[in-house]
Amino acid sequence: MKKISIIVPCYNEEQALPYFYKEINNISKEIKKNFEFIFINDGSKDKTIEIIKKYSQKDKRVKYINFSRNFGKEAAMYAGLKLSTGDYVAIMDADLQDPPSLLPRMLEIIEDKKTDYDCVGLRRISRKGEPPIRSFFARRFYKLINKMSKIEMVDGARDYRLMTRQVVNSILELKEYNRYSKGLFQFVGYNTKWLEYENIERVAGETKWSFWKLFLYAIEGIIAFSTVPLAIASITGFIFCLISFIMIIVIIIKTLVFGDPTSGWPSLVCIIFFVSGVQLFSLGILGQYLSKTYLETKNRPIYIIKETNINE
Ligand code: UDP
Ligand code: MG
Secondary structure: OOOOEEEEOOOOOOHHHHHEEEEEEHHHHOOEEEEEEEEEEOOOOOOOOHHHHHHHHHHHOOEEEEEOOOOOOOHHHHHHHHHHHEEEEEEEOOOOOOOOHOOOOOOHHHHOOOOOOEEEEEEEEEOOHHHOOHHHHHHHHHHHHHHHOOOOOOOOEEEEEEEEEEHHHHHHHHOOOOOOOOHHHHHOOOEEEEEEEEOOOOOOOOOOHHHHHHHHHHHHHHHEEEEEEEEHHHHHHHHHHHHHHHHHHHHHHHHHOOOOOOHHHHHHHHHHHHHHHHHHHHHHHHHHHHHHHHHHHOOOOOOEHHHHHHOO
């Protein structure tokens, strides 16, 4: 019988976990497969790990990975994928925003011999329940990143997906430190079937993503999957050189024809401000890429495990 690994990153999820476990347990009874639930405790400050350990004592299918601190969801997903052993692997949030009830349908698609899908992903077609400003910027972000990157990022795509072992192994090949999973999943390719659904609000607890965190994550995505910002910096520089060259000629001619009255001080100050602004901005872009490169070259581990019951 084939085995399915369910990977669940958890950070301060003591409130949502009981609902999640109940739901996934029910669903697993409907599916005739072996199961393995891998809960990753990503340095929670509440009782998350105690709850997971309690489940693991009465349910042999429950595995836990306890991180030494909060490493972020990306790291948690990577650890889960790495330690999973299933023929199929699914990633799910603990807050039931990725409904486990869709799993049988996803499995049906991936096992269908006629269609040859390696991966089934979930896509939200609405963002109801989300602050409008967040939705607005999210939409802008997807437009922007898709213009800048060769890899297509799917608007509304969640991390919830069911993959074959082959896809998982390909993802594990990508060992970078700055992980932007939405891009990594697209990068490895394979045939992905997208299922669409209406947004569901989290069952309990609260979101860990502030607007600022999401903004930084968006920048991370752009830096990781596009070098267009660097090109923008050099193109802007080139255009400015051209403009200044024309201006020099104009000024020389003007001085020769009309003499040299000392004026134009305010415009000069404005130009200095503007140009130094552009310079700092370009330097900032360069710095972003440099900092990412710096972190990659350090080759630090993506996560550190304090304890786990896998391979016991
Ligand atoms: N999460 C995590 N580490 C973090 C932040 C979040 O493992 O540093 C987990 C969290 O427990 C949840 C999932 O990632 O299972 C998605 O987080 P959340 O629901 O807060 O994000 P949202 O759905 O609001 O985008
Ligand atoms: Mg959520």
